[in-house]
Amino acid sequence: MSKMSGLSETERAGFAKILKLMSEDHVLSLCDTVTNKMIVVETYTEAIETIIAFTNNAEELLKRKKVVRDLIFKYLAKEGVVMPPNSEKHQLVKRTLELWSSGKTDETRPTTEVKAEVAFDPLVLGQQFCQWFFQLLNSHNPSLGQPCQDWGPQHFWPDVKLHLLSRAGSEQMDDFLGAEMVSLRLLALTKEEHLLLSPNLQPQGIRALASPHGLVLVAVAGTIHRDKACLGIFEQIFGLIRSPLENNSWKIKFVNLKIKGQDALGGTEMVAPALSYNSTELQLLCN
Template sequence: MSIYNSALKTAAEDLLQALDDEDLVSLAKTATNNRITPETKKESIDAILLHTPNVKRLLSYRRITTQKLFQYLHKNKVSINGYASRSQLANTVEVLWGESDNHENGTQKKHKNESNVTEKVKVIVKSKSLGDEYETKTKLCKRSSLNPEESKSIRNLEETHSIENLQVQRSDDFSQEFCRWFYTMINRLQPECSNQLGDNFREQVFSGNSSVGLYFLCEPYKEMHGKGRIETFTLFKNVVCEYRFIFSPNLENGIGAEKSPHGMVKIFCCGTLHQGSAFIGIFEQEFGLVFSPADQAWLIMNTKVNFKHTLIQEIPTLPPYEIFAITAS
């Protein structure tokens, strides 16, 4: 059953009304896999709700930004920390809708117990300096298991450096969520993955002055570069489509994150490469993410990708990374 035919239709319509026409058309195209191009705001909202199976999927659309979610909760008199992450705001909307008995006249009842909305989040604070180069950080190596003493040290860190009542997101959760979203979006460029649920790959995921570097570590060696939002987007899309790349990121132990003193978040990911059902090699990718106050969203400032042809079907991994707090500001 879709949201259109559920009791939450009015609430979802109220949320979507805050989006501009361009965002609604884009969401409608995403929800219908580009099979419908609506001409009015109502047609856009109807298409989104009719072809979106549940609330979790609706709130995962990136066009429904952190700012829009916060404004919606404020409108409905829900108290929430101003530094809450997008995923926490989305969870709060889910809780709000789950507790509402009815959605009359486009309004909702306030959550009865605000203590259930704002939860304590504990994170480990990152302390080491950042100086390692990209080549070092993307080197493939197997993740070693922790011995009892190391596990004890981590537990002590969690107890010592916990942040109480601060709405933040753990770096491991953030990086996993980002990679799942990004590679699903990229894979949808291929016909065999086009019916998967996910956003459409578009220029707006990159910052205005973004850059990309693509490195083919095989014979003959080749590298390609692009600068600026349009060139970065076009080059990445063209290469993925030309080589028919399908990415399978190692979301369990092939992801890491770091944060610079100035707020840029670096995400590292590795995994296997495929063409259709055929395994063709592995990839290593680095993202530099910046939070845009204008867009109220994380944008890709730069990215580098290593493509390696290999016949050894071993899933690449990365060493453990320290966990730290990520806040949108």
């Protein structure tokens, strides 16, 4: 027995995301309700597909008891729609239906368009990104004794490039290509070489700018430590682009990392290093 869904493509994609936030038991139970137990499903995925196929009206499904308020709230947050935390379910349902009819969800948003619902500030993104990135990378330094977080190629675009320039004694320049190689080389800094990278997130230590094509550049300076010794400073530039297939999360497209050991610094101030890149140089990288 088959039945065509009366939902639009946007609504179907939205429901798939909402249902994936539910527990398996709730999805199977909702499937029974929606189909009046006329369809026997074998798997969680089949249950989601069946619920969507047997739904003619988006509002009706959103209003069902098992689609609880918190699920809709979470879904909207993931789509970049910020609602007051005390919103009631009927308000969240209304906002979801508006979102779907406007067609501004992740499925329909162009790949590189920055979400326009909130004023986009590249610097705020840059600070949040740096906090996340360095905390994640440093968690793999065994001398810190922290639980390792989920570092890996999933945070990079498949064709990511890493340009690594190191001036400590002699000068060494290396290029790495591809998510696997780049991810492993950066990981080696903390995991094998036991380095700790401490970014300077004060105004003189970080800059960010966005290109019209959706590339965001984040440049940050910081100090490098091993155990209690400060070994030198680093400057790192990240190119970030959203991935529409992964909840529009930002992924790393390229990394330029410049490391200067103490001997190459000639007594420069190392407490909170400032960036040497200016906006014009960053603008050139954007093109």
